[in-house]
């Protein structure tokens with residue numbers, strides 16, 4: 013139950029926010045805060061007021077769950093104004109998180125103290141918003157325009173020490189926050205310090221020419237955040253703080269906030285926020301299913317993936333044995349780890365001491381018996397079923413009972429791998445994405461016989477490795493790669509129908525994708541796709557035709573960056589895609605071979621053919637139960653495939669388009685292009701019912 017407590021302690025009034033788990037400032041807290049302030053004003057003995065948060069943090073800001081609902085008075089801006097208008101000095105005593113509206117409440121206070129590790133920030137921009145309760149007007153008045161703009165546009169919090177240095181807080185404290193707050197307030201009173209209103213201060217602006225300063229800031233924001241709606245409005249709001257008195261500046265902030273609140277990007281970014289949290293809720297893992305403790309790990313295979321996975325464990329402080337076939341291979345693997353960390357040290361993102369500490373956690377071994385007592389083993393050997401079955405039957409013979417036996421396979425049947433052990437209930441897939449020590453996404457693959465405890469242990473381990481985890485079922489490519497195949501095939505067909513790689517990549521980058529499909533294919537290497545293509549040629553029924561362009565490139569050994577040319581050309585050592593002069597002839601040859609008359613294709617058509625291919629496959633994945641919910645599919649695409657968060661993910665994007673519109677376009681492609689575009693039955697059903705993927709829950 014969300015409450016605000018008001019207690020009188022001598023000549024002080026203590027106001028405490030209490031709305032577990034993060035003191036989100038929902039309607040109850042806003043109304044309670046307003047009441048408590050009135051009480052403090054009307055109690056003569058109270059000479060100063062403390063604002064505190066119950067639990068693990070001061071406040072994580074406005075209640076995100078309330079967005080989109082009709083606003084309920086008092087709004088947060090009014091409450092913050094009331095704090096600032098208090099005739100008695102108000103001290104905000106911060107700890108844990110003081111974020112968004114939480115920091116704005118603290119800015120309404122006249123003084124602020126915090127612990128050294130308190131996180132103070134305004135992350136609204138990450139939700140497609142801007143600080144809408146006075147933060148864009150008061151923060152510049154407290155820390156200056158530059159620092160405020162940097163905090164507001166980046167959304168990155170600062171800790172207490174940095175906040176003190178920036179003038180955002182008045183003092184650091186240690187120990188009991190109530191005692192610290194009382195001591196600070198008594199000192200204020202003893203010194204005769206009264207209210208000190210941020211809103212009455214002027215904004216320090218380093219540059220003489222405000223116009224030039226903000227023009228530069230706008231250009232910088234457009235360069236760093238192309239296509240994003242709210243960062244530019246953050247700049248406009250801070251500019252208003254410089255140009256206007258507080259009351260008018262607050263009005264201008266409100267206008268800009270409402271614009272952001274109503275933008276489709278805000279809906280998408282809030283969807284992405286909750287998608288990440290929803291994915292950790294797995295039906296059947298509630299209640300008494302407890303993950304097994306994991307204190308030691310092992311990785312089999314010291315290739316790129318194996319080393320990246322071992323580094324993930326080391327980064328989380330877990331000791332990990334890295335097994336290779338012999339000392340020479342082991343030396344190469346450990347050197348790769350050292351070189352990778354070394355690059356971070358050179359960039360300044362890791363200290364040399366931390367590097368050594370993490371490397372010390374990675375122990376090279378060549379004997380499987382060294383793995384007998386580890387809690388988890390992740391196999392990352394060559395993508396060949398016979399090799400993997402051999403590894404798992406060895407692990408089965410050696411590892412202790414209850415050890416988690418995980419495969420990093422990206423495409424092979426986990427159930428078949430599990431069948432090579434006598435303990436399939438302990439086998440799981442942990443599909444890391446390359447580079448495994450950097451990419452946050454982890455597909456947690458649930459085999460037919462994977463036990464609930466094993467699944468819970470895999471999810472807990474993923475969270476400990478600071479991964480974004482989504483449970484997926486067993487099928488070719490699980491969720492991400494299965495959908496990527498549709499997207500890649502359609503993008504190739506577009507080249508045979510008349511587009512160029514530059515046009516397709518540019519259209520998708522303009523949509524917001526981190527990389528276009530062809531730059532991405534050149535990066536990962538066309539030979540990988542070729543192996544899958546050959547396997548599919550054997551398995552697919554005749555009506556599922558395949559592009560032939562890849563074969564033509566393969567014949568010319570144009571495999572992408574690794575051979576200096578593929579869909580693009582790369583000058584020696586450079587990763588910059590340049591037009592490949594040999595490609596036009598290959599495009600013509602491919603079109604001729606397919607009997608296609610090349611034609612001009614629009615960007616919108618390119619977007620539909622590639623993005624709706626993802627959506628249609630996602631609908632099939634949902635109906636098959638391979639993914640638990642549409643937002644899990646979105647989470648996978650946002651964190652593993654460069655889909656722009658401000659679009660919410662492929663399934664959210666389809667919901668925003670409207671499923672009737674999506675179905676109509678897919679039915680047209682089905683008529684024109686045949687079998688690949690068979691509409692997913694779930695999409696047909698939802699379009700007919702006027703439903704959405706977001707509202708669809710797997711029927712038990």
Ligand code: T1G
Pocket residue numbers: 033034036072073074075076077088109111112113114116135136139141142143144145147286289290
């Ligand atoms: N509103 C509602 N629920 C929230 C919430 C919020 N602000 N923050 C967290 N939760 C829920 C979350 O969904 C989860 O729920 C539980 O709390 C634990 O969160 C006017 C308009 C604070 C760093 O953007 O970044 O203020 O899954 O798992 O890992 O200008 O939560 O248990 O049901 O993330 O320890 C601006 C968002 C809002 C901060 C803690 N504030 N929160 O991380 O726990 S807009 C934010 C976070 C605003 C004003 C504007 C993180 C955290 P459930 P968690 P955590």
